[in-house]
Amino acid sequence: MPAMTDLTALRDPQSPRVLVENRTSVGGDDLQFSIYDTYQPAQSVALHASSVLYCGMVTGRKRIHVDEDEGFDFLPGESLVVPRGRSIDIDFPEASTGEPTTCITLAIRQEKVQEVIDRMNETMPRSPASGVWSTQDRCVHFQNTEAIESLLETLVQLFAEDHPYRDALIDLNATQLVLRLLQAEAREVLLRAPEEHAASHGIAAAVQYAHDHLDRHITVDQLAEVACMSRSTFYRYFRDELGMTPLAYLNEKRMERAKARLRDAERTVTEVSYELGFRSVSHFITKFRDAVGVTPKTFQEREGGQEREGGV
Numbered sequence: 001m002p003a004m005t006d007l008t009a010l011r012d013p014q015s016p017r018v019l020v021e022n023r024t025s026v027g028g029d030d031l032q033f034s035i036y037d038t039y040q041p042a043q044s045v046a047l048h049a050s051s052v053l054y055c056g057m058v059t060g061r062k063r064i065h066v067d068e069d070e071g072f073d074f075l076p077g078e079s080l081v082v083p084r085g086r087s088i089d090i091d092f093p094e095a096s097t098g099e100p101t102t103c104i105t106l107a108i109r110q111e112k113v114q115e116v117i118d119r120m121n122e123t124m125p126r127s128p129a130s131g132v133w134s135t136q137d138r139c140v141h142f143q144n145t146e147a148i149e150s151l152l153e154t155l156v157q158l159f160a161e162d163h164p165y166r167d168a169l170i171d172l173n174a175t176q177l178v179l180r181l182l183q184a185e186a187r188e189v190l191l192r193a194p195e196e197h198a199a200s201h202g203i204a205a206a207v208q209y210a211h212d213h214l215d216r217h218i219t220v221d222q223l224a225e226v227a228c229m230s231r232s233t234f235y236r237y238f239r240d241e242l243g244m245t246p247l248a249y250l251n252e253k254r255m256e257r258a259k260a261r262l263r264d265a266e267r268t269v270t271e272v273s274y275e276l277g278f279r280s281v282s283h284f285i286t287k288f289r290d291a292v293g294v295t296p297k298t299f300q301e302r303e304g305g306q307e308r309e310g311g312v
Contacts (some may be wrong), residue, residue, distance in 0.1 A: 007035055007058070007104070010160050020092070026159050030112040030174045033159050034105045038095040045090045049082040052108045052135065054181060056080075056144070056152060060101030063091035066139050074103075074141070079148060081140045081181055084110055088139065096243075106155070108178060116178040120190060124240040126186070129201040133182055142188045145243060151177045183243035190242065202227030203238055207244070214254055216277045220246050254290040258284075262300040269296045 010033070016022040020042045025034040038060075047053075057076045064080065066088050074080060082088060095101040113135060121132045131279040144152075151173055158170050190204050206223040223246055224234035238246050254276045261272045273284035273296075288296045 007102070007156065010035060010156070021097075030109050030171055031155070032107040033155065034107070036103045036105065036157040038092045038101045039097045041095055042090075042092045046087060047082070047090060048087045050107070051083055051110055052113050053084075054079065054106040054108065055082065056104050058102040058104060059174070060092070060099065061094050062101060063102065064139075064141070065089040065091070065202050069150060072141060077144050079142055079144050079181075079184065081136070081185065083135060083137055083139070086137075086139060104152070104156075104173075106177070107241070108174065112174060113178055116175055117182070120179060120182065120240075124236075124242055125238040126273075127201075127203060130186065130190075130203070130237075130241060135182075136185055140185045140188055142184050144245075145180065145184060145187075147243060148177070148180050148184065149181060160202075183241065186241045187243060202229055202234070202239060206234070206238070207249075210246075210250055210253065214250075214257055214277060215275055217279065218250055218277065223240060251287060251291065254278075255288060258288060258296065259292070259299065259303075262296055263303045265300065267300075269300070272296065 010024060010026060012024040016037060016039060019039040022037045023034055024037075025032055027033070044065075055074075056079050057074050059076060062074040063071045064074050066086075071091070092101050117133050117135070126133060154281065155170065155173050155177065158166055163169065163216070191207060206227040209225065209226045210218060220235060221231055223238075224231045227234050229237070235246065238249070242249060244252070258272055258276055261267050262269070269285070271280050271282045271303070276284070278284040278287070279311065285295055288299070292299055294302070
């Protein structure tokens, strides 16, 4: 998510006019970009989406309620897509003048969304079990992907600068963002509980197989066989629906599991490497450093130190 300093140029210099959901907005042809800053705790603040609404948390925590449910926490690095015509209620349990709760939103014209959907169905159709690309009629909450983070940062910069091709570039990035959001929605549905869909959905079956066998060397051919598809068909559907290649997904899941196991100070890097199907420790170290930014040993020492400090 864009850093707070990236939003400075877009904020109203007279801000804040109000303490709850103080809004600053700028608009393009297909997007209206808004920054919402809240400076005091509040409950049950209503938000109605008159168009498809993307929400991204920057700082603080919100509690989102949909259809009077118990709600869920909305945190930095996460996204929420609210369909056109839906309403949500928002709590701000921790907002303060010194540490405001900040969120950005992008209101996307339905015509733009439909344009992207039509193009995706024509050029990158989903697997038969998934049906056609379409918008969800429910709110979708998910962790940001790197692609979404990058697009948001680019859009923030474009809205802030006076570029001669600003509107054209905003339109281009808006198209990419809608595509990525649709993929993220499909990813959230397929990956939340793949075992529920495995019997009838080839991609879900392959995902479940991957989750169950991360301790082995898994190939794309093996996953394609589980999905009952040819290698090329499986690869295309997986990449198009989940927004990443099968091998990238396997690496992501292995790194998540590696971090969880490395938090156990009794585990060695070598043990974790072989437990996750890597054929050499050096290869594991390289992959971990590329994904996390530090070596497994450095990560373990850092995380273990945090746990010990927290337990004192």
